[in-house]
Amino acid sequence: MSTKKEPFLKRLMDNPWLLLVLGVVIPFLSYTVWGWIEILLVKPAQLP
């Protein structure tokens, strides 16, 4: 019986839990956390 390991992409696609983690982490880092940091770094406007 062949014990050849399945290709990485196939294993990734057959693993909904890993996809769930990646699907949550990537947008949270790229959009939410980075965006949140940008907003935090905005200095309060100075009155003239």
Next chain:
Amino acid sequence: MATNSTSETRTCDTTGLPVCLTAQLFIKLSAVCAVVFLLLGGVAAILLALTRWQTIHLLPVDWFYRILTFHGLNMLIFWILFFEVAVLYFACTVPLKAKLFSRKVAWVGFIMMLVGAVMVDYIILKGKADVLMTSYLPLLAHPAFYLGIILVAVGTLIGVFNFFATLYVAKRDKTYEGSVPLVTFGATAAAIIAVVTLLHGAIVMIPTFTFAMGWTPEPDPMWYRTIWWGLGHQSQQVNVCAMVAIWYLVGYLATGAKPINETVCRGAFVLYILFINLASAHHLLVDPAVGATWKIWNTSYAMYLAVLASMIHGFTVPASVEMAMRYKGYTKGLFGWVTKLPWRNPAFSAAVLSVVIFGFIGGITGVTLGTQQINIIAHNTLRITGHFHATVVGGTSLAFMGLTYYVIPLIFQRDFIGKGWARIQPWLFGGGILMVSLGMSFAGSLGVPRRDYDIEPAGVYGASSHLFLGIMGVGAIIAVLALLIFVLLCVGTLLFGKKNAGRPIYDWGTAVALPGADESKVDAHWGMKGTIALTAVFLMCFAVYYFANWKALADVWPVQ
């Protein structure tokens, strides 16, 4: 085929697949609620269109914004989320021959969603939440408005949990072998995106609710906008995944089409999972608090990987249908197979129209308007509204309507009444929404703003703007009539449709193989030459529209 039922499952008389009765119950409940909210949103749509159509200008100003809020939430959130829960419960049970994880969990999720949605609609119609769907702070609605949205979000999240738990149990109990079917994989992608979406909903709505109650300080408006779009835009990406899964399913049911390359199709869904949510940044392209690098990364470089995924699906769905038709013997010329497609099947015609409107109108405009530089000439104009009526209504809603022509016979076990009306309904709806989308887009190109009650006081909009608003209005009348036909057909079928238990469902029309058809004579690579030609037309349209917009931008800021 005889019906072979146990206390927990029945055998489908058409497909032979076991149908979990608990899943069936919640598919029915969710689908019925979805159609009710669609009807409410549709009534609101015609009132809005007849107000923006300046010649008629139907509603008074306060009711315009009230109904606009009502329309947005019922169409973009309630109709879509209820239908998606139905799709998820179907995709994790029937194709996997599995039973739904928990009836109690399903009840909790469903009741929370229903109570939340009713609460939101009631409070809007009471005039306590004229804040539009986005409810941007510092606009403030009654606390029940936010609480209702939280209930809907958490209820849906519970439904998504039930979906994942069912996947886990099905895998553990080995109810299927190998990989899950593509439809289930597409639904999994939708469920993952839904998790991200609903988490953003909770993050933004809970502090806004506590602020509305007077318990906590006001959240920062810019923070609110950023996180809210993690809910608002991403909820539409859940739709995209569900819609694409429906395209594959209907293609299979009507023509026997199988994906030309499953790995590529699944890879495209993975690209959605990883990158499509970044598109939320499109809404903040003119906001000052987030920088250009954040905007360009999230709307261009990373986002284009999700656009690539849409283009893959946009190719593989028609290509797989073309290959199925050629295998059946329809091999004449480039497009001989097109005329032999089952056009009388309303599910199929709805899916085809959905692909075309979503791709040619929604997709092309979406990528173009999402470019930071071009966005500056389109932001907050009716062009944006024209774009998302092509994606969400012409794309998603039409695909969902198409699937309903199978859901009711297969799950409610009643054959449709008024089959002649059903066959023309997708064409009417698709045609109407095309007019709505193009009317909005062209009016927006002339500068007509979105979310604006009355453009006359500005005194700058000429006859052509009014012409396009009129086209939008006429299109809306046609689309809403088609929506009413759809709702009447669904309700009428549930009440008076002929029961089909014990026999296969009525055949809407499927492609049949010609005598002597020989699969081996079809070239596996160039067999899909018709789709390749259509793709070339699509890419040319894309290029022309994209560069025309850069020209329009250059006209605004001429380089001397």
